[in-house]
Amino acid sequence: MNPVVGLDVAKGESQVQAFLDKKKPYKRSFKVAHTIEGLESLHQYLREIENITGIRPPVVLESTGHYHTPIVQYFEERSYLLIIVNPLISYRAKSSSLRKVKTDLIDARHLCELYYKEDLEPYKKRGIQLLNLRNLSRQHANITGIYVQTKLQFQAVLDQVFPEYRGVFGHALYMAVRCAIRDCRKKKTTDEIIPRNKRLREFYDKKREEGKPFKVAVIACANKLLQWIYALLQNNSTFQDLT
Structure with a gap:
């Protein structure tokens, strides 16, 4: 025999379905609450299956965020084999069925059938x-x-509200950044760049050193310029180009 127990986990409760072997469901499906009493009754149910088959049944359930955490913790402490299935895998298996029915009872049964069809990996504690x-x-x-x-x-x-906003202010900001980061001299006498705005030039050089293309670095400078303008207006202060 190859027993398995499928759990369709929901908030605060789970639907339980067991199989003693492939295509051999055991008893009727039922619900258990995620309480100490409910998990103890489920544990008793698993031991009942173990007594019949002589094999400790693995527990198959879908990953449901944090709803399955109490079940995993309870049965992990009791050394049960847990298989947590990715919902995409179980959904794909259910989609192959001709009957598109969605109930907790059928979902728990599907998890058991999936155990016999697929090569599922055991749960590894992270x-x-x-x-x-x-x-x-x-x-x-x-x-x-x-x-x-x-x-x-x-x-x-x-x-x-302002359809031409991008055309007007986008070009203006782009030209403002270009003027701020370029050399302020009409004729360069040294290789050193003396920008009109030292802080903005430093920020531009930093972005270029990070591997950003020219256009991306200029857009980043435009965003930085907008942040500075907003801060100046908010604090009613003047810009100081200190490096």
Whole structure:
């Protein structure tokens, strides 16, 4: 025999379905709560299957963010083999079915069938540093998405209110940066560059040293210039070109 237990995990509870072997479901599917009592009853159910088959059944479940954490922690402490399936893999397997039915009971059954069809890898516990890095990366991606969406919405409104804004101010900023970073002398007597704006030239040189192309570096300087202008207006102060 080759037993397996499939769990369709949701918030606070899971749907359970067990197979004693391929195409041999065991009893009816049921739900358990993610509480000490609920997990203990599920543990008793797994031991019942182990007594029948003589084999400790692996537990297959989908990755569901943090909802599956209590189950993983509980059965990991009891040395059960856990298989956490990527939702894309289980979705692809369910999509091949002719009957497009979505219920917790059927999903738990699909996970058991997936265990017999696919060569699934066991769950490997990740270190706390890797988990923290993953969470930070997700938060960074979310914040970046919000920032990009806000910028696009602002540009859409600006195009309606001031259609020629980019043509007027974009060219003006570009020329302002070009004038600020180039040599201020009409005729160069030395190889040293004496820019009109030393701070902006330093920023430009820094971007170029980072490997940025000329146009990208100039756009970065234009953004920096806008930040300086905003800060000066906000603080009601004057610009000092100190290096």
